[in-house]
Amino acid sequence: MKININNLNVKFPENRKVLNNISFDIKTNENILIIGPSGSGKTTLLNVISGIIPNQIDATVNGNIDVGGIDPIRMQSELTERIGIIFQNPEDMFATLKVEDEIAFSLENRLFDKDLARSRIMDKAGKLELRDKLDRDINSLSGGEKQKLAIACIEAMEPELLLLDEPTALLDPNMTKDFFAYLHKSKRQFLIVEHKIDNIIDIIDKVLLLDEKGSIIDYDKPSNIFNKCGKTRYFKPKIFNLSCLISKKYNFKTTIKKSDIREFLIMNRNILKITPYERNEKEEKIAVKIRDLYFNFDKKEFKYGNLNIYQGTIHSILGNNGSGKTTLLNLISGFLCNYKGLIEIFDKDVKDYKKTELYNILGYVFQNPEMQFFNYTVWDEIDFSKKYIEGEIGSIGDLINKFYLNDVLSNSPFNISTGEKRRLSVLLMTFYKQRILLLDEPTFGQDRETSIETMNLLKRLKNEGITIIIATHDIDNAIDNSDYITIISDKGELKTYDIGNIYQSSFIKNYSDPLYDLLKDINRETGCMCNMITLKQWERALCGD
Amino acid sequence: MRRLNKFLSDINPSVKFFSVFVYILLLVISMNKNFIITLFIISFLFFIISVSNNKRYIIPISITVIIFSLTIFIMNFVFYKAGRGIFAIAYIKGTKAGFDRGIILGLRSASIILFSVSYLFTTPPFRFIESLMQNLKLPKLIGYALLIALREVHQFRNNFRNTRNALLIRKNGHQIVMIDYMKLIIPLFACIIRKGERSAIALELRGIMIHKNKMFYNDFSVKHKDILFLLISLCFLCIIFCFFTFK
Numbered sequence: 058m059k060i061n062i063n064n065l066n067v068k069f070p071e072n073r074k075v076l077n078n079i080s081f082d083i084k085t086n087e088n089i090l091i092i093g094p095s096g097s098g099k100t101t102l103l104n105v106i107s108g109i110i111p112n113q114i115d116a117t118v119n120g121n122i123d124v125g126g127i128d129p130i131r132m133q134s135e136l137t138e139r140i141g142i143i144f145q146n147p148e149d150m151f152a153t154l155k156v157e158d159e160i161a162f163s164l165e166n167r168l169f170d171k172d173l174a175r176s177r178i179m180d181k182a183g184k185l186e187l188r189d190k191l192d193r194d195i196n197s198l199s200g201g202e203k204q205k206l207a208i209a210c211i212e213a214m215e216p217e218l219l220l221l222d223e224p225t226a227l228l229d230p231n232m233t234k235d236f237f238a239y240l241h242k243s244k245r246q247f248l249i250v251e252h253k254i255d256n257i258i259d260i261i262d263k264v265l266l267l268d269e270k271g272s273i274i275d276y277d278k279p280s281n282i283f284n285k286c287g288k289t290r291y292f293k294p295k296i297f298n299l300s301c302l303i304s305k306k307y308n309f310k311t312t313i314k315k316s317d318i319r320e321f322l323i324m325n326r327n328i329l330k331i332t333p334y335e336r337n338e339k340e341e342k343i344a345v346k347i348r349d350l351y352f353n354f355d356k357k358e359f360k361y362g363n364l365n366i367y368q369g370t371i372h373s374i375l376g377n378n379g380s381g382k383t384t385l386l387n388l389i390s391g392f393l394c395n396y397k398g399l400i401e402i403f404d405k406d407v408k409d410y411k412k413t414e415l416y417n418i419l420g421y422v423f424q425n426p427e428m429q430f431f432n433y434t435v436w437d438e439i440d441f442s443k444k445y446i447e448g449e450i451g452s453i454g455d456l457i458n459k460f461y462l463n464d465v466l467s468n469s470p471f472n473i474s475t476g477e478k479r480r481l482s483v484l485l486m487t488f489y490k491q492r493i494l495l496l497d498e499p500t501f502g503q504d505r506e507t508s509i510e511t512m513n514l515l516k517r518l519k520n521e522g523i524t525i526i527i528a529t530h531d532i533d534n535a536i537d538n539s540d541y542i543t544i545i546s547d548k549g550e551l552k553t554y555d556i557g558n559i560y561q562s563s564f565i566k567n568y569s570d571p572l573y574d575l576l577k578d579i580n581r582e583t584g585c586m587c588n589m590i591t592l593k594q595w596e597r598a599l600c601g602d
Numbered sequence: 603m604r605r606l607n608k609f610l611s612d613i614n615p616s617v618k619f620f621s622v623f624v625y626i627l628l629l630v631i632s633m634n635k636n637f638i639i640t641l642f643i644i645s646f647l648f649f650i651i652s653v654s655n656n657k658r659y660i661i662p663i664s665i666t667v668i669i670f671s672l673t674i675f676i677m678n679f680v681f682y683k684a685g686r687g688i689f690a691i692a693y694i695k696g697t698k699a700g701f702d703r704g705i706i707l708g709l710r711s712a713s714i715i716l717f718s719v720s721y722l723f724t725t726p727p728f729r730f731i732e733s734l735m736q737n738l739k740l741p742k743l744i745g746y747a748l749l750i751a752l753r754e755v756h757q758f759r760n761n762f763r764n765t766r767n768a769l770l771i772r773k774n775g776h777q778i779v780m781i782d783y784m785k786l787i788i789p790l791f792a793c794i795i796r797k798g799e800r801s802a803i804a805l806e807l808r809g810i811m812i813h814k815n816k817m818f819y820n821d822f823s824v825k826h827k828d829i830l831f832l833l834i835s836l837c838f839l840c841i842i843f844c845f846f847t848f849k
Contacts, residue, residue, distance in 0.1 A: 113803045137809050149797070150804035152746045154728045154753050161819035166809035168817045175819075196756050210808070392767045412775030421771050427792055428761070429768035431785040445774035471792050489774055 058125040058139065058217045058246060059085055060106065065120035067101055067110060067271075075101045076271040079120070083263075089248045090257060090279070092292045093267030095475050095504050099250040101271075103220045106248065107142050108133030125217065138167070141211030145223040147203045148195075156182075156198070156206055157191040163214045181209045185239065200378040201232035208239065219247040225256075226501065229377045229530050234569045252504055255571045258294045258313055266292065280313050292505070296571045298592050302599055303328075315571060319578055326583045329598050341367035343404075344493055344524040345389055347551075350398035354384060359549030361385060361398070366541070368492075371515060371525040373535035375564060376545030382528035383424070385545070386495045389526070390421050402493065420486030424497040426478040430470040435462060435481060438470055442488045460484040460514070476507040483514060493524045500531050512538045532568060533591045560588040603654040610651060610724040614828040615733035621835045622721050628843055629710050635702060637846035642709040645716035652720035663719060667712050675708035727752055733822040742816055743805075750801050757797075758790075765789045 060083040067076040075098040083089055091099045104110040108129030111118050122129055127136045144150055153159045157178060164174040182188045185205045190198065198206065204224065211219065219240075225233040233256055240247065241260045251257055264282040266274040275282050283297040293301075300318055303309045307328065309321055322329065343365050350361035359381040366372045374382050387393045389400060391407050400407045402419065423429055432438045439453065457463055460480045465473045470481060479499065486494060499515070500508040512534055515525050529535055535542055536556060543553045544564045552562060559565055573590045580587060589595045610618070629641055653659050678700055685699030728749055735745040765786050770778055 107807065109803055109807070113806060133806075134809075134812055137807055137812065142807050144800065144804070146800075148757070149800040150808065151750075151753065152801070152805055152808070152810075153749055154726075158819065163808045165817045165819050166812055168813055168815065171817065171819065174817070196753065214809075387767075390767075390771070392763075412770065412777075414775065416771050416773075416775035419771075421767070423764060423768055425764075428764050428789050429772060431769060431772065431788050433788075442772060442774075445772075445776055485772060 059083065059123075060125070060218075060248075061121070061123040062106075063121040065102075065105065065118070065122060067098065067105060067119075068117040070115055070117075074271065075116075076105070079271070079273055081265060081273065081276045083248070086246050087262045088246060088260060089263050089265055090254065090261045091248065091250045091265045091267065092252075092254065093274075094269050095507055097267040097269050098271035099267060100222050102265075102267075103142070103222055103248060103250060105129070107140060107220055108136055138214075139216055140218045140220060141214055141216035142220040143204075143207050143211055143222065143224045145226045147207035147227075150207055150210065151195055151203075154194060154196075155191075156187060156193050156195060159195060159206060160187075160191075160209050160213050163210055167214070177213050181212045185209045185212070200227050201229070201235070204228060204232070204236060205239075208236075212243065212245075217246065219245050219249075221247055221249040221251070223250055223252065225251065225253055227378075230532060230568055230570070232378060254292065255294045255296065258296070258571075283313055284311055294571070295592055296575070299572060299575075299595055302592075302596055306600060315575055319575055322575075322579050323582050326579070326585060329579075329585060329587050341370070344368040344402065345526070346399070346401040346404075347389075348399040348401075350388065350396060350400065352381075352384065352388060352393065352396040352549075354393070357381075359384060361388075361545075361549055361551050364543060364551045364553060366524060366526060368524050369519060369522045370540035371519050371527065371538055372541045372543065373539040374526065374528045374543045374545060375530070375532060375535055377547055380545040380547050381549045382545055383497050385551075386421070386497055386526065386528050390419060390495055391415055416491075417489050418491055419493045419495070420489075420491035422479075422482045422486050422494065422496040422499060424501055426482035427471060429482055429485065433469060434467055435470050435473065436466040438481065438485060439466075439488075442485055445489070456484060456488070475503055476510055479503070479507070479511050480514065483511075483518075487518060487523065491523070493526065494518065496525065496527045498529055499527060500529065500534055508534060532565075532570070537591050537593050565590070603651060606651045607654045607724065610648075610720075612827075613724075613831050614737065614822055614824050615725045615730040616737040616822070617824060617828040617832050618721060618725060619730065621832055622717050624836060625717055625839060626714050628839060629713055632843070632847070633706060634846045635706055637843060638706050638709050638713070640842055640846070642713045642716075645713040645720070648720040649716040652723040656723065659723075667715050670715065671708035671712040674711055675704035678704035678707055729820075729822075732818070732820060736818050736822045737824060742810065746805060746810065754794075754797065758794075761790060761793055762786070 062082075063080050065076055065079040066074070068074045079102070091102060093099050101110060104114060105118060105122060106124055106129060110116045111130060112133045118130060124136060125139060129136050151159055152162050160178045160181060161174055164177060169177070178191075179188065182191055185208060187202070187205055187209055190202065195203065195206065204227070225236050228236060233253060237256045237260065249257065258279055261279060263277060264279050265276045266282060268274050275285065283293045294313060296315055296318065297311065297313045300309065300311045300313070303318065303321065304311050307325070312318065345364070345366035347361065347364040349363065352359045352361065361381070374385060376382050384393070388396055389402070389407070391410065391412070394408065402410070402415070407415065430438055432441055439457070443453070457466070460483065462477065462481060462484065465477055470478065473481070483494070496515070499511050503511065508531070515527070516538060519525050527535070527539070536559065539556065541553055541555055542559050543551050544562045545551055554562055568590070570590060572592070572595060576587060576589055579585060587598060589598050625641065629638065632638060649663075650660070653663070679696050680694055680700070682697060682700030682703050683695070685697040687695050687697050688701065689696045731740070731745050731748050731752070734740040735742055766778065769782060769785060773782070
């Protein structure tokens with residue numbers, strides 16, 4: 058499907074301009090990746106192309122938009138027959154309660170013949186491995202299965218074009234890989250907004266790069282886009298960043314081709330230096346001690362076993378979707394009590410703490426920060442927490458400065474940026490000088506810049522002596538910033554590693570990532586025993602500390 | 603028992619709803635003790651058949667129904683003053699009329715609960731909504747809004763638990779009092795409004811408004827056995843109603 062967009066400007070009713078003079082063309086069967094910082098209008102652009110803006114979401118749209126010969130603003134219903142859209146959270150698009158009914162829904166609306174609908178459902182369910190789940194309740198599916206169902210629903214309509222808005226945000230790395238593999242196999246044209254660009258770089262034709270004001274910085278082939286420096290700093294794929302690292306020190310041309318890098322590194326195997334991980338030898342006191350922990354929840358058993366979390370460290374918890382990461386945080390924080398075994402915080406059983414005592418030393422930042430906002434402005438939120446202070450705290454002004462929230466004090470906490478929401482939620486949870494901070498997916502749905510900002514904030518808190526416990530899917534952030542990593546198996550068993558020996562875990566061994574896959578190739582070819590996953594680790598191996 | 607349960611489960615939800623509605627309507631308008639006792643026995647039989655696949659619910663539901671009906675019976679027996687007294691303790695006096703009234707109202711409420719529970723156990727709510735859309739022409743936008751709301755009950759429970767925990771932790775562990783629950787409305791409403799907005803957009807994008815009509819993948823048309831069920835149950839009801847009312 059051809060798309061032509063000329064001089065597109067989008068302004069929301071509060072006079073906020075989101076897209077600024079956008080012009081670009083997409084040829085038939087071209088797959089486009091849209092990237093840019095938070096608030097650059099990526100989702101707005103998808104919404105304009107699908108006609109959601111201004112038909113369902115009010116906004117002023119100026120400019121010419123032609124999507125396959127249709128103006129989506131005036132003829133959205135014609136367009137819905139030809140495009141399919143998948144949201145960040147698949148649950149948002151479900152209208153029924155059963156898997157089969159859900160796939161049938163779009164076909165029912167298009168007045169399909171019942172037999173044809175049944176064969177289409179069987180075909181798509183088969184391709185997405187959902188055939189044995191057709192009579193299941195949607196609520197009983199895992200996150201990955203729900204995303205597969207969302208694809209099956211859209212695929213059943215056989216649209217010409219797919220619009221994908223961060224479709225893998227809720228998926229673990231393995232499910233993300235499966236998702237993109239399916240997308241590649243389906244051979245359907247797509248426009249995608251995605252932060253995990255490493256997984257998709259091989260299957261896109263062009264990249265549309267937006268700036269924070271909603272203007273196009275560049276629109277070109279991936280190799281050309283990433284070769285240009287400057288503002289693309291945070292949006293380069295890891296494989297390209299690695300080629301930049303190599304080219305800085307050696308005679309090597311930057312590229313996004315994994316094969317070129319692989320060949321160069323195999324030829325020059327000596328440039329990779331194994332820098333041993335320096336273990337923190339200082340005496341560490343235990344902040345959280347878990348022994349023989351067993352929990353049964355929603356007909357699912359978690360045999361957690363034992364875990365030590367040391368004071369003043371960042372301790373990440375990794376695992377697949379549904380392995381029980383959030384449940385473990387809920388157990389430590391005392392929200393769930395009917396468990397077997399022992400959980401001690403600073404040598405005292407969690408069950409023996411009074412709630413006021415416990416939450417004086419322990420803070421919890423939820424995956425969705427909005428869940429912990431109860432007031433109309435950011436200042437009211439801070440004021441609300443002040444009421445419950447028992448001891449002395451420092452100047453509120455200093456605290457607000459520390460979290461860079463001065464400019465949004467009079468705004469609603471629901472209308473500030475994702476990064477600001479995250480910072481506010483962390484501020485509110487460190488208000489009483491809590492000594493342990495639990496965070497559920499703190500980098501979820503954030504671009505790389507905001508993720509780095511959040512992790513830097515957590516490192517600062519760690520340096521102040523706060524113990525940080527993070528449940529996450531973000532393996533790179535976990536490895537770069539944690540002192541210890543605990544892997545939860547699908548049965549809920551815990552195994553803790555320091556960064557030096559994390560590579561022994563089967564979870565990491567099976568982890569698919571462009572840099573790690575490249576390293577495995579090189580190790581196999583050269584007999585090296587290098588272990589690097591993140592760009593930082595590669596940098597250390599290539600350039601030394 | 604399982605066969606009867608399957609038979610009841612297979613009846614068209616709208617037809618079943620109509621017959622239960624008529625039974626309840628007659629229960630409400632009749633004050634004939636024998637008629638109500640007969641319908642109570644029927645409702646109890648229906649209840650036993652309906653929960654035969656979920657036997658663990660029999661005792662808790664029965665206890666709840668007994669407590670509820672007994673309360674209504676005692677209130678009427680003790681506080682209804684008209685008529686001949688049949689017992690007196692201190693200032694509490696029970697009358698024959700009060701006793702009859704208590705029996706009628708107690709069994710009537712028990713029967714209404716048992717019929718309703720039987721219906722719920724043999725008809726998943728989403729099938730009922732789908733059947734309303736097909737058989738009673740419930741507008742599809744309302745039907746799907748109800749289905750989404752039904753699915754969101756589960757999610758709402760999780761959100762409520764999370765916001766409650768978040769408030770507890772924001773209050774530094776101080777007990778959550780009644781007035782604090784008003785605070786939960788803000789994040790919960792924010793979630794519901796956003797969810798509603800996104801769901802409405804998704805429904806439109808998936809073509810709910812493309813055509814006025816709609817093909818229904820699950821067939822809930824009224825079949826011969828549904829008509830037979832309706833006729834038999836209504837005839838039976840008419841016969842016992844007339845027998846007890848006009849004899």
